[in-house]
Amino acid sequence: MDIRLFSPYFLGSYGENNHEFEDIFLEFFRDHVYWRRSFHPEDLPPISILEKQSSHYLETMAKTKQELHKLSAALKQSVPFSNPRYIGHMASDVLLPGMLGQFITALYNPNNVTEEAAPVTVKMELEVGNNLAAMFGYNLDPNNGSVAWGHLTSGGTVANYQSLWMFRSVKYYPLAVKRCGELADIDFIDGKGRSLHYMSTWDLMNLSIDEVIQVRVNCLNQLKAMGDDKYDELIQLLREQRIEHQGHIDFFEQHKELKQPVVLVPATAHYSWVKAMKILGIGSKNLWHVPTDEKMRLDPEALRLLLLKAKSENRTVLAVIGVLGTTEFGTVDPISDIVTLREEMIRDESLNYYIHIDAAWGGYLSSVFRNEENNLRSHDEVKAGFEHFPSAKVYDAFAALKDTDSITVDPHKLGYMPYGSGAFIARNKNMCGFVVQEAAYVFDKKNRFVEPEPKLNQLGQYIMEGSKPGAAAAASYVAQNVLPLNAEQFGKLPASTIRTTEVFYHKISELSDKLKGKATLITPMEPDTNLICLAINPAGNTSTRVLNDFTRKVFEHIKIEKTTPLFNKEFIGSYTSIFRKNIDDSVAQSLCSKLGLDSGSFVTDIEKAEYQDNALFVLRHTLMNPWLSDDKNGETYLDMYLTYLEETILRLIEQ
Amino acid sequence: MDIRLFSPYFLGSYGENNHEFEDIFLEFFRDHVYWRRSFHPEDLPPISILEKQSSHYLETMAKTKQELHKLSAALKQSVPFSNPRYIGHMASDVLLPGMLGQFITALYNPNNVTEEAAPVTVKMELEVGNNLAAMFGYNLDPNNGSVAWGHLTSGGTVANYQSLWMFRSVKYYPLAVKRCGELADIDFIDGKGRSLHYMSTWDLMNLSIDEVIQVRVNCLNQLKAMGDDKYDELIQLLREQRIEHQGHIDFFEQHKELKQPVVLVPATAHYSWVKAMKILGIGSKNLWHVPTDEKMRLDPEALRLLLLKAKSENRTVLAVIGVLGTTEFGTVDPISDIVTLREEMIRDESLNYYIHIDAAWGGYLSSVFRNEENNLRSHDEVKAGFEHFPSAKVYDAFAALKDTDSITVDPHKLGYMPYGSGAFIARNKNMCGFVVQEAAYVFDKKNRFVEPEPKLNQLGQYIMEGSKPGAAAAASYVAQNVLPLNAEQFGKLPASTIRTTEVFYHKISELSDKLKGKATLITPMEPDTNLICLAINPAGNTSTRVLNDFTRKVFEHIKIEKTTPLFNKEFIGSYTSIFRKNIDDSVAQSLCSKLGLDSGSFVTDIEKAEYQDNALFVLRHTLMNPWLSDDKNGETYLDMYLTYLEETILRLIEQ
Known part of the structure; x- marks a missing residue:
């Protein structure tokens, strides 16, 4: 792939597109200023020239400039994310169209909590949500079944919370309807015409999201048919039966047959999932970690066993979370297996779970799997652009996204947007109806009937946050219009970084050969995406602790620290740890054998502190900067990094 | 007050400071570009001139510009918040130093989740938190007791969630320690040397935050003294006893004597509190609404009765929320009474509650109450600048903030900052220790001991969000440096808008006199801050429904709607509703009598639809634009608005 393609996409690590940025920004800044003047142009300017x-004016402006000088001076200690020598965390240069879209919109400062405060950017936000939904394969055609919906959040963490918040709201709804029916002596029915009254708690707790939506539609229709007064009374009664109203304690008290729900995540899941369980009051012990396989992907067999365990304990599985690009390893869970397993579990065990995908990191890679008509490209088509990517498992994972219930994706990660920009995308927008929260002033008796279809322009009613910047929405909107989310356009960018990762993967193996007798270098797991780890063991060492100490010393050279000025660093990387407790015996064995470690030194519980450790310390590289493969300096940045790594390792060994 | 003072603070409704903005922005943009080049200046620019x-380059740039033209064209339908003719919601022009600080920092795109990704702006964020804490009167001197801590959120809604999340975490902690002690046969003690084992559940649930922190310090010290292995085992055991781990259900199952907790908010509280109860799994029915008095402030007597009710039901009061500037009416709850009542309740009822103040709107008004040494100004000193403000109650409320436990405040509201910028401020930073959540990669055996003092540079461990924009922190940081948060500097800005509100208040009464025989205009409650409502009744009408229909017609003229271009509007306002159910009989009676309404037409339950209504529809004006009192056009914008209102009312009456 020709990386020159990306020249107009970024400001550039050298600020190469500075004139373009200036010209464009100034044009639209002035446009904004004259817009300010065109609202009642007859008014005299409140700030006079005199x-x-x-x-006072001159002094204040001087103070403003002085403070900004101090800011600008301080900011020079910032991490140069835009530089190809930065290969640490999930940050890079941001897309120029997004950056400019954000800056220009920030001048108008719209508030996307409601269309009334953001007549333009709320629409853009919903459009951004639609584009992301389409990229994942969710349906947007109302003639074709349930329609997706998405919106931005301040970040992926909030989007993750939102999934469990919405899932809980939907999951426990049928029990509330059943109870309301019992209290009011009404026979509510589900989508298949079954009376809820005669359905078991287990069955009601194991309906799909679409089935629960149908329960709600039926219920609201039945209530509407009873006339205004009865409707008001019963809708209130229904609200009072919901878990949102009762809280966990009283709801479970009323439904004594209910056990605590469980949420299943892979062992590699982001720590925000633990936070989510705590914040939502469900409890972190009810977050079950599914073991991962040797590729650090969720193990579907282990998942099956945990699902059966949940069933045997009569516990509701609120959600199974699949990760599309783990934070630590970039690995992709077998989403298609999670989907298939659900079908099997529904059929064999009457066990149904909602599926949320944490694609905060890898979500935008879906663009590589879509053609310009937004159809899924075949495995062969996708593969043609790479050496290894995507493996059959990874391809199937992306192809199966359409069958999941909701997805977290972060524009401020692989969407190359500024912070803070996360997104939550739901397959069925009518999930919103379960969490609607109306502000006092929007209440209106005339619109008394609760409709299943949400009024999405009142965004604040359906999301966790309230006031929120329209500028973030405009950023993604403009970027997506310039670079639509398919393989021919935006997709070329992440595709190029995957290619770089493939090159890196091979070069590590070459370097390991070259350093034979001095050190062993391995990639602990094949990279599923553009995040790649590296374990380094000095030749002859068999102790995990010694390996860790050595790799830590290597890391010191590419680490951000307060003692060394950042600009003296040749490269900036990051690290992670592979915990023994999170991997299988066979995986641990295999890692040790590749590295030449005594597997007795890689342990869950440390007995011999100098020899053993409970985690493998590895270098972690996020390769999202497209210029990593730029070779204008005679060799690519990637090669320069590998040379630097080699020198560092040799120097440390000789010490 | 001379509004010319504010000339250098804003871009201006006419964009008067456009050259200053351009000059400054360009200077720092270029500074940024050259900074990019100074990291390894020997590297050749990856984007070549050729x-x-x-x-491809030219076409992509053309497409970028074209999309930005479309964006800019669309943005012209934005709401002109910066114009003094906008008096609707809580939005205005933003402070120039903040705006520039945000723009300049966004170029560097720091991520404030951790200092590693934002070496500069995390410090700024903590400093902004400190400044806000100091403005509220919280202590920052480590020699002077517990020290405050604050940080930014995406908005006030998340800050509100955070208060309950942290409060729950602290509140239930002593029970977990007690149980851990019982399981491990350890005698844990509280700060007064009492054995937790012999303390009752009620007593353990009614410790202050500082007392619980002491319980934690003691407990951690006792565990540390037991040696490494025992420590690891017991700290795990303790974690497993906490409500965060157990979830509500099992925790309450283990502590059968516990009843559901309650949270008390005034009837006027923002709807995010209902959302918070639902999201946290506590349940919205456990949110008790405290009735308000005729000034729409929380009624302390009603609060007392509800507290006694909670006690009589053996229920924990998790929090009492006071609102400092309600969203709908701008009213200020009697915070000092909430604080005093707590002392009384501790003394007489052994009932202790945490106090959180939702000062999303009014928080920045605290600057008016602080002198340049950050000491509280006397009531007389503050009063000297105004005609009515602040009433004794309002003064006491601001003075009592120092005795509360945490505060929500929104820089993007009365802090005149861009969206999205909220803040959470805690009186005692050691509250953080209860919610700490470490990412996998920061775990390190060497630092095994959990310290009570949080490592605040790892911000992401203590907050609800994850990745977050450092640019928002820099915006507030620069603004606060240019305009420190005291009466002599930043405070002059909100003070001037309060003065404008006082003028508005009198002019409404004059206008009502002038329209005698045609219409009655009243301010339903004296404004506590700079938000003022207006009820309008055509002369002779006694029906609430008719009044509402009439006021709605007036509102049509100042409403944002899709059918009329915004720029054809003379003024843009907002509305709210005073619900009959939220006010006392006597208050309803008094409102009806002032307006000439039959009090039988203002009802909780509508029987006669054409005559009655359950809410009073009123115009709502947020007066935060300092140029409202600018008279360069011969009369002030406020006067122009009142003239427009008069003409509109007369025209509608004559129809």
Whole structure:
């Protein structure tokens, strides 16, 4: 792939597109200023020219500039994310169209909590949500079944919370309807015409999201048919039966047959999932970690066993979370197996779970799997652009996204957008109806009937946050219009970084050969995406602790620390740890054998502190900067990094 | 107050400071570009000049510009918040130093989740938190007791969630320690040397935050003294006893004597509190609404009765929320009474509750109450600048903030900052220790001991969100440095808008006199801050429904709607509703009598639809634009608005 393609996409690590940025920004800044003047142009400017000559004015402007000088000076200690020498965390240069879209919109400062405060950017936000939904394969055609919906959040963490918040709201709804029916002596029915009254708690707790939505539609229709007064009374009664109203304690008290729900995540899941369980009051012990296989992907067999365990304990599985690009290893869970397993579990065990995908990191890679008509490209088509990527498992994972219930994806990660920009995408927008929260002033008796279809322009009613910047929405909107989310356009960018990762993967193996007798270098697991780890063992060492100490010393050279000025660093990387407790015996065995470690030194519980450790310390590289493969300096940045790594390792060995 | 003072603070409704913005922005943009070049200046620019002449480059840039033209065109339908003719929601022009600080920092795109990704702006964020804490009167001197801590959130809604999340975490902690002690046969003690084992559940659930922190310090010290292995085992055991781990269900199952907790908010509280109860799994029915008095402030007597009710039901009061500037009416709850009542309740009822203040709107008004040494100004000193403000109650409320436990405040509201910028401020930073969540990669055996003092540079461990924009922190940081949060500097800005509100208040009464025989205009409650409502009744009408219909017609003229271009509007306002169910009989009676309404037409339950209504529809004005009192056009914008209102009312009456 020709990386010159990306020249107009970024400001550039050298600020190469500085004139373009300046020209465009100034044009639209002035446009904004004249817009300000066109609202009642007959009004005189409140700030007079004379006043601008006063000493107070001049002093304040001087103080403003002085403070900004101090800011600018301090900011020079920032991490140069835009530089190809930065290969640490999930950050890079941001897309120029997004950056400019954000800056220009921030001048207008719209508030996307509601269309009333953001007549333009709420629409853009919903459009961004639609584009992301389409990229994942969710349906947007109302003639074709349930329609997706998505919106931005301040980040992926909030989007993750939102999934469990919405899932809980939907999951426990049928029990509330059943109870309301019992209290009011009404026979509510589900989508198949079954009376809820005669359905078991287990069955009601194991309906799909679409089935629960149908329960709600039926219920609201039945209530509407009873006339205004009855409707008001019963809708209130129904609200009072819901878990949101009762809280966990009283709801479970009323439904004594209910056991605590469980949420299943792979062992590699982001720590925000633990936080989510705590915040939502479900409890972190009910977050079950599914073991991962040797590729650090969720093990579907282990998942099956945990699902059967949940069933045997009569516990509701609120959600199974699959990760599309783990934070630590970039690995991709077998989403298609999670989907298939659900079908099997529904059929064999009457066990149904909602599926949320944490694609905060890898979500935008879906663009590589879509053609310009937004159809899924075949495995062969996708593969043609790479050496290894995507493996059959990874391809199937992306292809199966359409069958999941909701997805977290972060524009401020692989969407190359500024912070903070996360997104939550739901397959069925009518999930919103379960969490709607109306502000006092929007209440209106005339619109008394609760409709299953949400009024999405009142965004604040359906999301966790309230006031929120329209500028973030405009950033993604403009970027997606310039670079639509398919393989021919935006997709070329992440595709190029995957290619770089493939090159890196091979070069590590070459380097290991070259250093034979001095050190062993391995990639602990084949990279599923553009995040790659590296374990380094000095020749002859068999102790995990010694390996860790050595690799830590290597890491010191590419680490951000307060003692060394950042700009003296040749490269900036990151690290992670592979915990023994999170991997199988066979995986641990295999890692030790590849590295030449005594597997007795890689342990869950440390007995011999100098020899053993409970985790493998590895270098972690996020390769999202497209210029990593730029060779204008005679060799690519990637090669320069590998040379630097080799020198560092040799120097440390000789010490 | 001379509004010319504010000339250098804003871009201006006419964009008067456009040259200053351009000059400053360009200077720092270029500074940023050259900074990019100074990291390894020996590297050649990855984007070559030749490439910039390619057709692909030129086409992409053209497409970028075209999309931005479309964006800019669309943005012209934005709401002109910066104009003094906008008096609707809580939005205005933003402070120039903040705006520039945000723009400049966004170029560097720091991520404030951790200092590693934002070496500069995490410090700024903590400093912004400190400044806000100091403005509220919280202590920052480690020699002077517990020290405050604050940080930014995406908005006030998340800050509100955070208060309950942290409060729950602290509140239930002593029970977990007690149980851990019982399981491990350890006698844990509280700060007064009492054995937790012999303390009752009620007593353990009614410790202050500082007392619980002491319980934690003691407990950690006792565990540390037991040696490494025992420590690891017991700290795990303790974690497993916490409500975060257990979830509500099992925790309450283990502590059968516990009843559901309650949270008390005034009837006027923002709807995010209902959302918070639902999200946290506590349940919205456990949110008790405290009735308000005729000034729409929380009624302390009603609060007392509800607290006694909670006690009589053996229920924990998790929090009492006071609102400092309600969203709908701008009213200020009697915070000092909430604080005093707590002392009384501790003394007489052994009932202790945490106090959180939702000062999303009014928080920045605290600056008016602080002198340049950050000491609280006396009531007389503050009063000197106004005609009515602040009433004794309002003064006491601001003075009592120092005795509360945490505060929500929104820089993007009365802090005149861009969206999205909220803040959470805690009186005692050691509250953080209860919610700490470490990412996998920061785990390190060497630092095994959990310390009570949080490592605040790892911000992401203590907050609800994860990745977050450092640019928002820099915006507030620069603004606070240019305009420190005291009466002599930043405070002059909100003070001037309060003065404008006082003028508005009198002019409404004059206008009502002038329209005698045609219409009655009243301010339903004296404004506590700079938000003022207006009820309008055509002369002779006694029906609430008719009044509402009439006021709605007036509102049509100042409403944002899709059918009329915004720029054809003379003024833009907002509305709210005073619900009959939220106010006392006597208050309803008094409102009806002032307006000439039959009090039988203002009802909780509507029987006669054409005559009655359950809410009073009123115009709502947020007066935060300092140029409202600018008179360069011969009269002030406020006067122009009142004239427009008069004409509109007369025209509608004559129809």
